[in-house]
Amino acid sequence: MTQNYPPFRGMAAKRPGGPFVNYTFSKIENKTRMKLNGKSQNKSLLRFTTAGSVDDGKSTLIGRLLYDSKSIFEDQMEHIVQSGKRLGRDELDLSLLTDGLRAEREQGITIDVAYRYFATPARKFIIADTPGHIQYTRNMVTGASTADLAVILIDARKGVLEQTIRHSYIASLLDIRHIVFCINKMDMVNWTESTFTKIKEELGSLVDKLKIPDVYYIPISAKYGDNVVERSEKMTWYEGQTFLNLIETVEIKKNKNPDFKRFPIQTVIRPHSKEFHDYRGYAGRVAGGVFRPGEEVTVLPSKIKSKIKSIDVLGKVLSESIEGDSVTISLEDQIDIGRGDMLVAGDNMPVISQDINLMICWFNECPLKVGGKYIIRLNSNEAGCIVRSVNYRMNINTLEDDIKNISINMNDIANITIKTSKPVFYDSYKRNNNTGSLIFIDEGTNETVAAGMIV
Amino acid sequence: MKTTLNINDEHLKELEAEAIFVMREVAAQFENKVLLFSGGKDSILLVHLARKAFWPARIPFSLLHIDTGHNFEETLQFRDELAKEFGAELIVKYVQDSIDSGRVIEEQGVNSSRNKAQSITLLDAIEELKIDVAIGGGRRDEEKARAKERFFSHRNEFGQWDPKNQRPELWNIFNGRKNTGEHFRVFPISNWTELDVWQYILNENIKLPGLYYTHRRKIFSRNGVYLAWAPFMQLKSNEKVFETDVRCRTIGDITCTGVTLSKATSLEEVISEIAATRVTERGGRYDDKRSEAAMEDRKKEGYF
Numbered sequence: 070m071t072q073n074y075p076p077f078r079g080m081a082a083k084r085p086g087g088p089f090v091n092y093t094f095s096k097i098e099n100k101t102r103m104k105l106n107g108k109s110q111n112k113s114l115l116r117f118t119t120a121g122s123v124d125d126g127k128s129t130l131i132g133r134l135l136y137d138s139k140s141i142f143e144d145q146m147e148h149i150v151q152s153g154k155r156l157g158r159d160e161l162d163l164s165l166l167t168d169g170l171r172a173e174r175e176q177g178i179t180i181d182v183a184y185r186y187f188a189t190p191a192r193k194f195i196i197a198d199t200p201g202h203i204q205y206t207r208n209m210v211t212g213a214s215t216a217d218l219a220v221i222l223i224d225a226r227k228g229v230l231e232q233t234i235r236h237s238y239i240a241s242l243l244d245i246r247h248i249v250f251c252i253n254k255m256d257m258v259n260w261t262e263s264t265f266t267k268i269k270e271e272l273g274s275l276v277d278k279l280k281i282p283d284v285y286y287i288p289i290s291a292k293y294g295d296n297v298v299e300r301s302e303k304m305t306w307y308e309g310q311t312f313l314n315l316i317e318t319v320e321i322k323k324n325k326n327p328d329f330k331r332f333p334i335q336t337v338i339r340p341h342s343k344e345f346h347d348y349r350g351y352a353g354r355v356a357g358g359v360f361r362p363g364e365e366v367t368v369l370p371s372k373i374k375s376k377i378k379s380i381d382v383l384g385k386v387l388s389e390s391i392e393g394d395s396v397t398i399s400l401e402d403q404i405d406i407g408r409g410d411m412l413v414a415g416d417n418m419p420v421i422s423q424d425i426n427l428m429i430c431w432f433n434e435c436p437l438k439v440g441g442k443y444i445i446r447l448n449s450n451e452a453g454c455i456v457r458s459v460n461y462r463m464n465i466n467t468l469e470d471d472i473k474n475i476s477i478n479m480n481d482i483a484n485i486t487i488k489t490s491k492p493v494f495y496d497s498y499k500r501n502n503n504t505g506s507l508i509f510i511d512e513g514t515n516e517t518v519a520a521g522m523i524v
Numbered sequence: 525m526k527t528t529l530n531i532n533d534e535h536l537k538e539l540e541a542e543a544i545f546v547m548r549e550v551a552a553q554f555e556n557k558v559l560l561f562s563g564g565k566d567s568i569l570l571v572h573l574a575r576k577a578f579w580p581a582r583i584p585f586s587l588l589h590i591d592t593g594h595n596f597e598e599t600l601q602f603r604d605e606l607a608k609e610f611g612a613e614l615i616v617k618y619v620q621d622s623i624d625s626g627r628v629i630e631e632q633g634v635n636s637s638r639n640k641a642q643s644i645t646l647l648d649a650i651e652e653l654k655i656d657v658a659i660g661g662g663r664r665d666e667e668k669a670r671a672k673e674r675f676f677s678h679r680n681e682f683g684q685w686d687p688k689n690q691r692p693e694l695w696n697i698f699n700g701r702k703n704t705g706e707h708f709r710v711f712p713i714s715n716w717t718e719l720d721v722w723q724y725i726l727n728e729n730i731k732l733p734g735l736y737y738t739h740r741r742k743i744f745s746r747n748g749v750y751l752a753w754a755p756f757m758q759l760k761s762n763e764k765v766f767e768t769d770v771r772c773r774t775i776g777d778i779t780c781t782g783v784t785l786s787k788a789t790s791l792e793e794v795i796s797e798i799a800a801t802r803v804t805e806r807g808g809r810y811d812d813k814r815s816e817a818a819m820e821d822r823k824k825e826g827y828f
Contacts, residue, residue, distance in 0.1 A: 185671065395544035
């Protein structure tokens with residue numbers, strides 16, 4: 070059925086096999102292919118988020134990426150075709166692939182994050198397709214919070230918009246270190262280099278202001294596929310990588326802060342069985358650095374010191390565990406440790422304090438109350454808190470602090486100061502995302518009302 | 525036959541660590557915990573991940589099976605053996621009981637299935653046993669409504685999902701707070717794809733029911749899907765039952781589980797076939813073919 074339905078003009082030649090079959094890189098340079106082959110035995114995972122409104126062609130870009138990399142199945146394609154017909158769309162609408170909720174398809178907008186998956190021989194990708202509309206900022210933040218890389222689409226006809234600034238700001242606030250600006254709809258500006266260069270320059274000053282460390286600019290046409298998977302024949306003046314090639318090769322540091330050794334404890338494992346009568350293990354996921362048996366650790370908040378006796382997973386003893394590993398650690402000494410406590414090592418101790426200054430993104434319809442009490446959750450730790458002050462609200466369209474307007478409503482970003490009900494231990498978000506991030510929970514409704522990044 | 529696929533250890537390791545992290549959060553944040561066990565590969569995978577997460581302690585969840593009564597025989601046997609091997613408590617609730625008590629009106633006609641009725645039996649079980657969290661093997665790559673699901677998915681006191689108003693879920697900080705009577709559905713393998721599941725099963729040498737490998741079975745064709753035949757199923761006049769070599773790609777209620785013609789006897793062969801397929805896993809699931817938003821609607825009512 071897909072045979073009869075070419076989704077776009079200028080579509081790439083059909084490749085044999087199903088979506089999972091490793092396709093060949095017909096147009097990708099030999100050098101790159103060698104590099105990819107060398108790596109392909111051990112595929113890494115890249116999580117990226119896409120931002121931009123429906124009109125920017127975001128969903129079309131994802132559709133194009135999935136289509137050209139053979140990641141759409143026949144029944145999915147059939148589904149999009151039928152769905153499009155029902156909705157009276159003239160052209161095949163690949164956004165129907167990601168807009169999974171009834172309301173989204175009817176209204177033609179993205180309300181909540183949709184996750185999509187695809188793989189090439191080089192990498193495996195998780196796409197968080199996030200809504201562009203300001204009223205769904207909280208869902209955008211949800212999708213972006215776990216991303217290694219952010220893709221921001223810009224309509225070549227319109228250039229940098231307020232929305233572009235807002236999305237770039239949120240990406241930088243969440244410490245996403247790699248941003249790809251896709252200047253889309255190049256087909257509608259006659260593929261002119263000058264249009265691309267002008268937008269690139271405009272973005273350059275934004276990037277400087279936001280101090281984003283790793284930035285890329287690609288002129289594309291998601292509709293026709295130029296520079297998405299296949300190199301554009303219309304824009305020979307562009308010498309950089311295609312979008313797919315870029316996301317396949319961009320280097321992502323998984324262990325961002327090796328010097329901040331952190332192990333928050335989720336739960337204590339005590340088997341109470343005959344065989345493991347004295348076993349007492351601390352289960353958690355390494356939130357920074359590397360831990361090794363024999364290493365001296367400090368338990369927070371008690372500050373008692375001990376040594377790591379063993380690190381294991383299902384009976385397998387490990388010689389080390391690095392950031393991101395879910396393991397169980399046993400200590401030499403019997404100490405009273407529970408959920409919410411943290412093992413730390415090395416010279417860089419977290420801050421232990423009851424006062425926290427942080428940036429927040431407010432999610433709830435009910436505005437933030439100065440003097441209001443909330444519950445915060447920081448790793449596995451939970452505490453009460455009272456909002457001491459709102460220091461400024463960020464005007465995310467102009468990137469200026471707005472100190473006059475300090476009423477904080479849904480989707481606002483602000484700098485606030487809180488006092489916690491007990492001393493908590495943390496790092497600044499820029500130093501360690503895992504131990505510098507927290508959520509606010511409303512005691513009455515149990516809803517997650519804000520995300521916080523410690524300054 | 526040798527598989528042409530690479531074993532992608534690095535990304536599987538990350539997915540495993542994520543799933544174990546989520547399971548441990550469940551253990552710490554909830555009281556009455558069950559793992560929804562269907563006998564299918566995803567729920568078998570969940571049990572293995574749970575064992576890894578809590579070893580050497582026992583799995584801190586009971587296994588809950590919602591039994592439609594329309595099963596593949598082999599699944600039940602496998603279920604009982606697995607529960608015994610891992611020392612997990614097994615709770616079985618029967619859709620037949622819900623029908624007998626008048627809670628469920630059984631669908632009639634050739635396309636009738638008890639698949640949808642499972643939701644009511646499940647919600648009744650959740651209420652009766654005061655379950656506050658049910659871990660499920662749902663994956664976001666399975667279906668478009670599932671692509672929208674959070675790891676920690678809130679259900680109100682009626683067991684309903686409100687997809688338009690989900691709690692924001694930031695980083696890996698999960699908020700499982702709730703009021704009495706409400707519960708959570710948690711999906712630790714949200715980010716796994718079908719192929720990830722199979723490759724992990726291969727890497728970890730996880731035992732699966734024989735149904736996933738080639739076997740002789742009586743089947744018939746309906747709307748382009750091969751369905752396993754069982755004595756209680758009604759056939760249309762043009763449908764003929766015949767016997768051939770098949771395997772299951774998913775296992776669920778027998779009335780809505782499609783089978784694949786296959787001679788694959790090993791995991792490697794199964795994976796090669798799946799890697800070359802042009803249809804999604806749920807393409808053979810009759811329950812999703814009912815309407816555009818079939819899964820979204822069922823999920824809102826309390827389906828897995």
